[in-house]
Amino acid sequence: MIIVLFLLFSIPIGLFSGWFAWKAFRVGKRRVGWGMCWLSLFSFASALVVALWVYAVSVS
Numbered sequence: 001m002i003i004v005l006f007l008l009f010s011i012p013i014g015l016f017s018g019w020f021a022w023k024a025f026r027v028g029k030r031r032v033g034w035g036m037c038w039l040s041l042f043s044f045a046s047a048l049v050v051a052l053w054v055y056a057v058s059v060s
Contacts, residue, residue: 003054007047014043 021036 003050006050010043010047010050014040014047017043 017036017040021033021040024030024033024036
């Protein structure tokens with residue numbers, strides 16, 4: 001149950017941080033934009049790792 005909640009919340013956080021990074025780049029806040037890009041990448045990568053781990057556990 002906790003893993004499903006993590007997956008449900010990490011994907012919207014990644015989408016929001018990607019959107020916020022895009023807006024920060026348009027305004028000229030490059031450092032904030034890069035930080036939010038990294039947060040978005042980390043959020044999507046961790047969701048992918050957790051999803052693959054759950055798939056591997058459920059298949060075997």
